[in-house]
Amino acid sequence: MCVSMTGYGRRLSPLRFPFRLSSAPLRKTAAALASACLLTPLATGCGALPGAGDADGAVTVMTWAPADTSATNMPGMPAMAQAYARWVNSRGGLGGRELRVLTCNEGNDPARAADCARRAVDEGAVAVVGSYSRNSRAALPPLEAAGIPYIGGYGVTDDEFSSPVSYPVNGGQSALLAGNGIQLAGVCERVSLVRPDSVSDSVLSALLNSGLAEGDRRTAADIPAAVDAGEYTEAALASRSRAGDSGGCVTAALGERTAHFFDSFRRLPPDGRQVRVASVLGSVDQPLIDRTGGARGPFEGAYVTGWYPEAGDPRWGGMRDVIRAHAFDDDRIDPADTGVQTTWIAYTVLSQAVASLGEDAPVTSEALLAAFTRGVRVDTGGLTPELRWRYQDMLGEPDFPRMVNHQVTFQVVRGGRLVAQRKGFVDVARTMRKASL
Incomplete structure (x- = not known):
């Protein structure tokens, strides 16, 4: 046995799906308005540009996860994001641009998760990357309204596989x-x-x-x-x-x-x-x-x-090297932790999406969304199948329409x-x- x-x-x-459908037009309208503001910065009522990047050319992103709570905690995910930033910046950044990582403790709380999302908008993050939240229903609407992509969520909620700004890296x-x-x-x-x-x-x-x-x-x-x-x-x-x-x-x-x-x-x-x-x-x-x-x-x-190869697989060698060299004995980061692995893959997606824009192109949330729509191909070194988020790449089932990686491993x-x-x-x-x- x-x-x-x-x-x-x-x-x-299935009882919840009709509600999801009825709310979709509102979300799409909000995202369209945000895109219009990005294209017309002086339009009345648009205000500051969310996800427009930093004036000095740095790429600002956010990673959020719960920490120090009585429920699920994922402190290794923001810690991995910070180690990745130290590593990539030691190599000249993303195509010559500094990578700045904001972190936020969403506290396993819907209000705090929404606060993290609003902070990402307010501080000019061009993406939220490699994050964990059971409160996506509260956290994703601010990103949708601002047109900010959510790259490589952990896959813990249904919304991660239906939100128009979500780009999942696993099948949840x-x-x-x-x-x-x-x-x-x-x-x-x-x-x-x-x-x-x-x-x-x-x-x-x-x-x-x-x-x-x-x-x-x-x-x-x-x-x-x-x-x-x-x-x-x-x-x-x-x-x-x-x-x-x-x-x-x-x-x-x-x-x-x-x-x-x-x-x-x-x-x-x-x-x-x-x-x-x-x-x-x-x-x-x-x-x-x-x-x-x-x-x-x-x-x-x-x-x-x-979702991924076993922790001892040689394909995790690059991540392990980065942890050894740039995590500074941070005991929050365990290379065998699935959250840490998901964050590594998500930042691999970000890096290749930024590279697809070209060295002189500004990195904005709108530019990243356009890159995904065009079909940027992401090679994760065999940790997942090749990732691509065109319409034809998505599973398209009502319960998980935006899923592109529906492969698993047996261990x-x-x-x-x-x-x-x-x-x-x-x-x-x-x-x-x-x-x-």
């Missing part, structure tokens, strides 16, 4: 769930899904079941549980029971409470069945494996679905380290489309 635990974010509920939680279903279909006879007890989260099983169907497995048993519970003994017992007598899996999609669920699960009285653990990166990653005992811990042998924990279970990427686009039907 296997236990799979999935992490952050929720897929957009949706791709991980679809991929996790495919991965578990090859090793598990039956699956139980433990998910938050809410109407919007009832759709989580569709993605997992679509992946399980790739291996002709039956649909997962759906077990709702309170997301704010202190322990999950009842849900753990039910999930183990419904996973069958042998060869079953239990997957939990409870956000930050996933670890609490696993703690309750492992405390269940033994029943003679072997338990293997599976998860997705963002819920279980190398730092967590290390903290829980490595090869002697509960995740030894675990199957893990991720396994061996000797306390995440290593590749299967070489290369697995494309889950077809699986995700089937889940939307």
Whole structure:
């Protein structure tokens, strides 16, 4: 039997999608007005130009993430952004332009996230890069109104895959769930899904079941549980029971409470069945494996679905070199942390987008948006497939229309380290489309 635990974010509920459609014209109108102001700086009511860059030619961007909160914290992401800026500026900047990185603690709070976005506008940021927020519904509208691109968000919210100024670098939680279903279909006879007890989260099983169907497995048993519970003994017992007598899996999609669920699960009285653990990166990653005992811990042998190659892959060598040389022993930065990795990839996108403008061209938010619309190609050195955000490159499904990277990796924990279970990427686009039907 296997236990799979999935992490952050929720897929957009069909009940919420009509509201999203009705608000889109307002957002597009705001973005159009912002573009008109950029083109006509003296127009009445336009005021200061957001995202217009610095007069001295420097490129100002912002990276935000929560820190010092009681919930999810991602301090390594702004720290990685600052290390990247030190590195690129030591090499002459972005095409001869200094890179200035503003950081902001969004505090896992909608009001603070919106404040970070407004500060990015007020301080002339041309992009928000490599950031994490569960409050995108509050943070993205100020960027949309100002026409400022949101490059490489962590992929934790639905809005990151629908906002007209968002340029995601991974497939978010949706791709991980679809991929996790495919991965578990090859090793598990039956699956139980433990998910938050809410109407919007009832759709989580569709993605997992679509992946399980790739291996002709039956649909997962759906077990709702309170997301704010202190322990999950009842849900753990039910999930183990419904996973069958042998060869079953239990997957939990409870956000930050996933670890609490696993703690309750492992405390269940033994029943003679072997338990293997599976998860997705963002819920279980190398730092967590290390903290829980490595090869002697509960995740030894675990199957893990991720967005990127395993942390020990040579393709992360460039990032590791930058951290060693420019992070100055900053213990916030762990090269095995998925947030740090996402920030590195996002700044790689920024660098290549700026390079596409030419050395003498001004770097503005409008210029970056135009570069993405033209189809600038971004090579991340094999950490993702080639990234491109033209209309024809996007998945176009109602729940995640702006997704361009719908590939995942399959990993396994061996000797306390995440290593590749299967070489290369697995494309889950077809699986995700089937889940939307």
